[in-house]
Amino acid sequence: MSDEGKVINFQAKRSENIEKKRRSFERLLFQNLLGAYTVIDADETVYPVSLVDISHDGCLFQIPWNGKSDKKLPEGHEVKMRMYFTKHSFIPVIVNVRYGNEFKADDGTTYMHYGCEFDKSMPTFKAMEEFINFMYSFAEHSVIDRGDSRAFFL
Incomplete structure (x- = not known):
């Protein structure tokens, strides 16, 4: 098949690139800024979890796992989460x-x-939604600094 008959979908490629940037930004943000703690069980124990992904509809988090002794949360289980943006302040959400x-x-x-x-x-x-919107907008409009230009400050 010749290359003449192929049509390149630039919008799909652009969307793919934006998604890659968003996930890369999330990893950096989750590791360095946003702390997530969760409150699970009747005793209201608070312990850290690691966010893996976040979107307008939900999030993916991970916890260390021992299949022999840990009990899996059932589908539909309500989890109270604290999304920390500073050492002492958080946004409470329920997932x-x-x-x-x-x-x-x-x-x-x-x-x-x-x-x-x-x-x-x-x-x-509402506050989480604004944060998520920022992450998507940042991924779409940010530019990678490749050290190819000089910045001058007055």
Whole structure:
């Protein structure tokens, strides 16, 4: 087949590139800025979880996992989460577990990945929604600094 008959879908390629930038930005942000803690069980224990992905509809988080002793959260389970943006301040959100899958990291550590849906009826979700919108907008409009230009400050 010749290359003459191929049509390049620039919009699809652009969307793919934006998605890659968004996920890269999320990883950096989740590792360095946004801390997530969750409150699970009747005793209201608070412990850290690692965010993996976030979108307008929900989030994916992971916790270290021992299949022999840890109990998996059931589908539909409500989880209270604290999204920390500073050491002492957070936005409370509620998510509902949609699935849980074991995941083995490159370093051999086993995690449980939980895909969750946001409870958008919570008044505090508005702040999370604005944050998520910023992440999508940043991914679309940001430019990678390749050191190819000089910045001068007055």
